[in-house]
Amino acid sequence: MSRVLDLAALRSLITIAELGGVTRAANVLNLTQSAVSMQMKRLEEALDVQLLNRQARSVTLTSAGEQLVGYARRMLELNDEAVTRLTTQDYEGRLTLGVPHDIVYPHIPGVMQRFAAEFPRVKVHLVSSFTRGLLKQLEEGSCDVILTTQESRPEGAETLATLPMVWIGAKNSRIWRDRPLRLAFEPNCLFRGPVQAALEAEGIPWDLAVEADSSRTVEASVAADFALQVMLRGAMPEGCEEVPDCAGLPALPSMHINMYRRNGTPGPAVERVQALLRLAYGAPVSGAERTAAE
Template identity: 55%
Template sequence: MRNLDITTLRSFVAVADNGGVTRAAGFLHLTQSAVSMQLKRLEELLGQQLLDRSGRTIALTASGEQLLAYARRMVKLNDEVIGRLTDQVYEGEIVLGVPHDIVYPAIPQVLQRFNAAYPRVKVQLISSYTRQLKDQFSKGEIDLILTTESSSDGDSEVLAKRPLRWIGAPNGSAWRQRPLPLAFCRFCTFRPKVVAELDEMDIAWDLVVETESDRTVEATVAADLAIHTMIEGMEPPHLVQIDHGGVLPDLPVQMINLYGAEVTGSHIVGELSGYLRQAFSTVSTPLTASQWHAA
C-alpha cells in the first residue's frame, strides 16, 4: 500500500498556485531544493510526471491537473482535522505589505480586529512603495500585499477605486503660486501622472521637495510650502483636500489592489483578506485627529 504524504501534496499545490518553485518556496518558508525534492518524491511515488518543465515557466501535465483537485481537498481536510483536534491551526505569522499612503485610516483598524479574532497569529506589517512590495511578493517574501495602481491585472483583486486629490495645508495658499510648488516621495507612482496633467494644462510647477520620507512631505505641505496628492479619504487630519475650483487639473482614479488572497490557499490568509476587503469598501472619510492619534 502506497501512502501520499500531506507535506509533499502541500508543496505541489503551492507550486501549482504560484507558478513555480521559487515563489512556492517563499510562501512555504522552505528552500527551493527542499520543494524540488518533495516534488520529485511525489512523482516517483505515483510513477507519473506531474510538472511540464520544458518551457520557461512550470506547467502542470494532464496527470498533474488530475492530482491537483485531490491534493487541494486532502490538504484542506488535513488542516481541518488538525484544527479541530488540536486547536493549533491558527498559529503562525502573516507578512502583510501596504503602501505608505494607504496605511491610514484602514490598516490599524484591520490589525486590531484581526488580532482580537486570531490572537495567536502574528501579522508583520511592511510599509513601502508599490513597486518594492510587488517585487518582494514575487519573490515569496510577503504573503499578502496591497498596491496603489492605475490598472489591475489578472493576479490582483480590486478592492476600491478612488480618485487622486490635491492636498494642502488648511487655509493654505501654496496651490495659488506659480510655479506650483510640489512635494513628493522619490518613488511615488503618482508623480508622473500629476506632472503630465499639469503639463497638459500648461501649469508651471517646481518640485521643491523630493524625499524618501512621507513625514517630510507631510511636514512641508502642512507648513504651506508645497502641495501634494493623495488618494481620496487617505489624507491625515492635519491636511485637507484643496478646493481649487478648477484652477488645478482633475486627477485620475487609482485602484487599491490586493495580491495573494487566492495564491496560498491558506484559510488564515483568506480571513485577513476578508478584513481588508471590508475595510477598504467602507473607508470614505479620513480619521479625526483623536482617531489618528489613537491608531
C-alpha cells in the same frame, strides 16, 4: 430584572465613536444605516438614556454614550477572546501584510486589531513601502498579502476600491496660486508621473520643491504650506485639506486599490486577513465572510 445588552449594538456604538458617524459605521460593519440607527435606538430604550447627540450634519456621543463605550470595549474584548479560544483552531506562524504608506489609514489599524483578536498566535508583520517594492516582495515570496495603488487592474489583482487622486495642501492654504506650482513627493511615488503630466497638459509650470524619502517629511512640508502633494481621497494627513476646485488645478485620474496574494494554497489566516480587507473597503464579500464579521 437584569437587563442584557446587545453585543452587536455595542460593537456598532464603538464603531460610531471611532468613525464619527452612523453612515460611516454602517459601511464598515456592512450594515444598512437604518439597521445601525435601530440598534442605537434599542440600546437607548434598554438603558433609558440618550447615547447620541443627533444634529443635522454630525453625530456625537453624549456623556452617557462615552461611558458606555468604555464598558463596551471591555465586554467585546472578553466576548471575542472567549469565541476565539473556544471555536478557532490555534493557528500559529507569521503573516506578512504589505501596504503602501499613504493608505495605511484609515482601515489597516482596524483590520490588524480584528485579525489579532481572531488569530492571537499568528505574528503579523506589517510592511509599509511603495507599490513597486511591494510587488517585488510578493514575487520573491516575502509577503503573503499586499495592497497596491495602481491605475490599472493587472492579472491576479483583486480591486477593493477605486478612489480619485486629490490635491492636498495646508489648511487655508493659498500656495496653489504660486507659479511655478510647488510640489512635494517621495522619489518612488507612482503619483508623480500622472501629476506632472496633468500639469504640463494644462501649461502649468511646476517645481519639485520637496523630495524626501520620508512620508512624514513630505506631509510636514505640506502642512507647513511649503508645497502641495497628491493623495487618494480619504487618506489626508492631519493639518491638511483638499485644495478647493476654484484653484483651477487639473483633474487627476483615479487609482485602484488592488489586493494580491502570494502564489500557492492560502491558509486560514491569509484567507481571513483578505476577508477583513474586503470588508474594510466595502468590497463584495461571500456569505461566510459576512457571517463571520457579524
